[in-house]
Amino acid sequence: MGEIKLMKGNEALAEAAIRAGMQAYFGYPITPQSEVIEYLAREEPKHNYVLLQAESEVAAVNMMYGAGGAGGRVLTTTSSPGFSLMQEGVSYMTCTEIPGVFANIVRGGPGLGTIQPSQGDYFQAVKGGGHGDYHVIVLVPNSVQEMADHVFLAFELADKYRIPALILSDGAIGQMMEKLELPDPVPYKPNKPWATTGKTKDRERNILTSLYIKSEDMEIKNIHLQKKFREIEANEVRFDEYKTEDAEVIITSYGLTSRVAKKAVDIGREQGIKLGLFRPITVWPFPKGRIAELASRDDIRFFISIEMSAGQMVEDIQLNVCGKKPVHFYGRMGGIVPTPQEILDTVQSHLKE
Amino acid sequence: MKEGYELIYQRPKTLTDTRMHYCPGCFHSTMHKLMMEVVEEMDLQENTIGVCPVGCSVFAYEYMNIDVQEAAHGRAAAVATGIKRIHPDKLVFSYQGDGDLAAIGTAETIHACNRGENFTFIFINNGIYGMTGGQMAPTTLVGQKTSTSPYGREPAKVGLPLKMAEIVSRFGRVAYVERVSCNTAANARKAKKAVRKAFEYQLQKLGTTFIEVASNCPSQWKCTPEESLDWIKDHVLPYFPLGVFKEPEKKEK
Incomplete structure (x- = not known):
């Protein structure tokens, strides 16, 4: 039986990430989700994760790319305008097959919009968002409990399929307080032989790239990605x-x-x-x-x-x-x-x- | 090897056998070799992770026999930050051109330097966009003709060439900054020494290390490789002087 707590959705997400073995968080503050980075900053001395406030969402997603590619279990959280800025990196991570967990605590848009809750980013989340033919796994929690539970699920699925996983929530679920049962901590044991950790003598060098300059190679990569997307569609539907x-x-x-x-x-x-x-x-x-x-x-x-x-x-x-x-x-x-x-x-x- | 012969020079094992795609005379080939020689000499192949940019050196990972991540255009410093934060004891470098480091990725460069991220920048500054076909770079010299400044760079319109080594040397947490070139054999040897020093300081965790290479582009400068060396001496180095801009203080023996 896990610990029972009364928490904000954003804080539940942050605490769950610590318990799920998150190794690094890169992010840029934006309302209505700044509680996540604030919570992680307060808790940092007690744990062993990397916490870095990036200079922008563009930098944050590329830090995710680097750290995730180097084998780390990585998280970022943002809200609508910030997630738009991250789309470049999400597209690159999907093609390079670097796992990482994102949360978009959606606010009203378009443009600078409002800080109130919205579901206006569904198309961006579900239909790709960045350039190229791709999908990311998108989980949609409807409670503070699920804000925590989905973090565990998102890390698990991201690592299993080497794909970004997105928690698509909104400003109300992020801000509201509810009772939840916090999941027990799970030790993270990385098994990522593809990661850039330094080329040891027993293996070839690991190259993480989304560049396939020959059309034939780019099509083969796309076919591989599409096969993976079909596999996820066959196995990971939840309702x-x-x-x-x-x-x-x-x-x-x-x-x-x-x-x-x-x-x-x-x-x-x-x-x-x-x-x-x-x-x-x-x-x-x-x-x-x-x-x-x-x-x-x-x-x-x-x-x-x-x-x-x-x-x-x-x-x-x-x-x-x-x-x-x-x-x-x-x-x-x-x-x-x-x-x-x-x-x-x-x-x-x-x-x- | 033949009896009686002594092997005094060979390709480092940290370079692959792949034939490089670079144009004749381009310093990318020289810098790849120098860097990979240092990695081998310091016995760091198992502990090195490189980040390659967008630009002519987008394929650098084809030639470097180490683990490499290919970054989005301009984002190499952020990618290297992520890698280094996960592996603080490994050697991490970002290899970037002028468009990458000093135009589209300026924010990432400046902030990584300001944080004192403990990795090494290898900044190849040839004052032009090579891969995209010879457009103006942030470091294109005043009056220099490119495909997007066909009448020569006009400062009143696009500002002066950015002096990145001078800029980043002002940050408190940047440890070592040197501008080198490969336009002569002597300068190439100095460039290799600078790379070695940068890697050593990085392993000592002294802060950001930044090597700017006053580089060339015979193809887009529309000249021969030999003429490009003259251009560096006569035009590039007077504006981008070689030398150490910052170095950790030596401990007294």
């Missing part, structure tokens, strides 16, 4: 369902809005509307298969995606429902969180259609 067994309406929602949507399901059912909630826990790989299964069920009338965006995940829902059912959307932008009543009102209006 959660609430009262979907007999539901007539499936609400799809992740992260903070899934908590609001769950409340809407309960209120709706008290009023006799058979609502159910489908919550992706990984948005890449996306739970395509399960969405397609639900779409084939005769008793389901429609899907509605609830997001703090102008409608981003809804496109992945539509792709996998594949025209079998109507797919609706309700969202708020700019840092506003939809209420259960707003969700219910929208569902009611579509039921009358």
